[in-house]
Amino acid sequence: MEPVLEVVDLKKWFPGVKANDGVNLTVHAGEVHAILGENGAGKSTLMKVIYGLLEPTSGEIRLFGQPVHFRSPRDAILAGIGMVHQHFMLIPALTVAENVVLGDEPGGVRFDRREAVRRVRELSERYGLAIDPNAKVGDLTVGLQQRVEILKAFYRKARVLILDEPTALLTPQETRELFNIIRALKAEGVPVLFISHKLDEVLEISDRVTVMRAGKTVETLETKGATPQMLANLMVGREVVLRVEKPPMEAGPPVLEVRNLRVRSADRHERVKGVTLTVRRGEILGIAGIDGNGQFELADAIAGLLRAEAGQIVLDGRDITHLSPAERTQLGIAYVPQDRQLDGLVLSFDLASNIILRDFRRPPFSRRGILNRRAAESYAKRLIEAFDVRPPDFRRKASELSGGNQQKVILAREVSRDPLILLAAQPTRGLDVGAIEGVHRQLVRLRNEGKAVLLISLELDEILSLSDRIAVMHDGEIVGVVDRAEATREQLGLMMTGRRAKEGTA
């Protein structure tokens, strides 16, 4: 097989950072080639260089044997590179066909809509990407929007398709469908470069996999012969524990009791419709459910960020339903919010300020309204060391850290407050293997210390591997609560769509 895309000893250095420091990669015709690496390994930089968004410091990119120098994405597109970014670049108010042809519209002065629709339909049939060309993009699901992006690439005559973390925003079903599309493309002979940090996906879809670590490509191997453990070790550069050990434990008395709670979201929709549940000392209660079923509003309401319309929240025997978020924090609720950048951090503050974000009003961080920066710094230093935040510098702004390290900062802050209960909403979203391992360890450690953990996750695997009991939420209600030992994936999957469990009480 002839090489389609070759990257030879590519280097991209930024002042102080070697984002890419010797990348070698060969993609053959008709193969699905995965690039696997942790966040911050240099995958995104590599993609930007290939796509003409960044110029390499040194090294060469060859396309069909010819060296190429792209100055802008336009050059890359013209040469036949199609890229689907993690965050889509679509205009929601326009139709599918309009989005696909945008920038290269058929027709002369007047836009020939009928021709556009025809061409898009033709493309979608040819590549098996079923979609209605006249649908408005804003009305489509994320999975379908991604198809529009893929169609866009092929409309511009892409000969190589690059998918940057394509499953990050997809549901499991949508991921299935995407994989079917990728297989169809492979059958057509279109090489696909699949960038991911998720081991199982890479193992499932790729033919060969190149592992990146710290800006370098470490190894390229046949997927057939690879095991998850092998890849994880290559990615992280040490032995990784994929499954966290969890000693059996007897759950203690209840810490948090939620009774008939009703909550409206910020847009006034009722999202939590009478939830009752109990979390006890020394247990991890997992809340499983499909996105948008009220899990995150439930967490916000317990933390005090959303008002309870009705019902009661009791923490350690005390009614906290009407307390402010600050008072609840004080009483021992720690919260890792779903969106760490939007809710959990002030990105333009440095790490020291972010670490005291919840406690800056109290000694030793302030006295009589005057901040004590030195206390904040020494506390931050300690936490950064204990949680291995990188770079270990409390003067860095939170925005300069990778997602995994941002999450470490939040976890460090919340866990170190010695809480009664930790609410963790999607604590590993977008994190890589090494970082996930760290987060999971922390959750289990808290549980082993006799604290309560309420884990909300959209990833069933995460719920299954960590929880002691699992509550399934659907349409704002708890469908059922099952013991981990008795739970099966199939049963939970059914409950997530709203079917009641035969037994089990909240």
Added chain:
Amino acid sequence: MKALQSILLPVAASLVAIAIGAILVAALGYNPVSVYGSLISGAFGSLGNLGNTLTASLPLIIIGLGIALSFQSGLFNIGADGQYWIGATAAVWVGYHFTSLPGWLHMLLCLAAGMVAGALWAGVIPGLTKAFVGAHEVITTMMMSYIAILFARYLIEGGPMQEKGYIPQSPLIASNTQFPYFTQGFARSQLSPISMLIAALAVLVAWFLLYKTTLGFSLRSVGLNPRAAKYAGIRVKLYIIIALALSGLFAGLAGAVQMLGVDHQLLDGFSSNYGYTAIVVALLARNNPLAVVISGLFFGALTTGGQNMQIVSNVPASLTNVLTGLIIFFVGCERIIPQVIGWYRRRRSARAQTPAS
């Protein structure tokens, strides 16, 4: 590196504006060297001129601090001009009442009246409506600004604060509340050491408050990320009100200082525009209280220098307004400068590559 850049970019923006101003002046048929010469000598040429520059800068600096504070809290207080005048009005009213008080106490009372008036003007209606019904502060502070100025004008044009007679002006404030001027050095200008001291204190207080107190920490959190602030347990609505009130407090203080130090009475003609120029002062200073001093002095110099420029070289003083506009433009689009540099570098490296390949 970044700190250096944040200083260099506004300076570069100002320099580019001055250069373009020079081209404009030349195109109008004047000699740019002599025009700028007269501007500089008008601003700094003698102790008297320097005194005038400082006098003109003080209100800009004090208001600019308040605006910087509101910007750092994520709020766009553009009605500082009205807060300034309401503060001035309150200070004057107190200034010609209570004349039996000892001078120092009377002065403090005038300053306090100005600050309270400014704070309430910005905090009550714009603050409460922003916090509880989401009314945009750009609209409300602006509207309140018109109301303040028209109200002050009514007070001295047939209203209760008009001095007996036909001239629309208020009575003079008690002579022992008027700040003393320098008797040497700056004697030719209306500069008072007390005004300077107050401005210096205001700068220190604003800086300390923003960076060293929990109040400032809360304000900046709310400004940078209100959702994270709420998560952190900060009462976002309360701090929105506090931010606007504090911003108005500084503007009101500026009004009081100006009345006690320079005008001594409310006069017809509310066209100082200090409240608007101070927005640019804060922007140029990137909302840093210490940098506000420098950018305030810069705009003060433009004002006094502009007057001299008009007298000496016959260039219309409105040219300084053009300069101000250019500076705003270049500060506003300072992100363009690094981009242009990057573009230039790429082009050059492309040229260097082409013959080789």
